[in-house]
Amino acid sequence: MRKDDCIFCKIAAGEIPSSTLYEDEDVRVILDLGPASQGHALILPKDHYDDVCTLDEALAAKILPLAARIGQAMKKGLGCAGFNLVQNNGKAAGQTVFHFHMHVIPRYADGPDMVCWEPGSPSREELAETAAKIREAL
Numbered sequence: 001m002r003k004d005d006c007i008f009c010k011i012a013a014g015e016i017p018s019s020t021l022y023e024d025e026d027v028r029v030i031l032d033l034g035p036a037s038q039g040h041a042l043i044l045p046k047d048h049y050d051d052v053c054t055l056d057e058a059l060a061a062k063i064l065p066l067a068a069r070i071g072q073a074m075k076k077g078l079g080c081a082g083f084n085l086v087q088n089n090g091k092a093a094g095q096t097v098f099h100f101h102m103h104v105i106p107r108y109a110d111g112p113d114m115v116c117w118e119p120g121s122p123s124r125e126e127l128a129e130t131a132a133k134i135r136e137a138l
């Protein structure tokens, strides 16, 4: 199902032009207009899902192998040394377009840090409490 006012629905449907790397009946893979590095791509389902929590499971199972294939093609075609798969869910997590998408970000040797954080140092008790809260909510 599409959402009328969604830009990624329009791009995925081909109504707004994009630099398309791959397309099939379920997805379109495009270059990001504001790339973190050369070749930064977005995997867009053709149907609208707000985020990973509502994504169809069969489609989800297709997206990870496709991301790996795109990443391999980036290594071969662009000479990147690796790639990150990034997928933001919710405003607090940095999601700005609320149509599910997976970023495939090429990483070049000696390129800048991008996906990084300061490691915390929780105690064993804190880890156990945190794990219990998540487990009980599953």
Ligand code: 5GP
Pocket (backbone or CB within 6 Å): 007, 011, 018, 030, 031, 032, 033, 034, 035, 042, 087, 088, 094, 095, 096, 097, 098
């Ligand atoms: P998010 O922050 O939601 O995970 O990622 C949204 C991404 O979509 C950003 O990297 C942004 O540069 C990209 N983007 C936003 N609008 C457009 C657009 O109209 N076309 C393309 N190709 N990328 C877009």
Ligand code: ZN
Pocket (backbone or CB within 6 Å): 002, 003, 006, 007, 008, 009, 010, 047, 048, 049, 098, 099
């Ligand atoms: Zn959409």
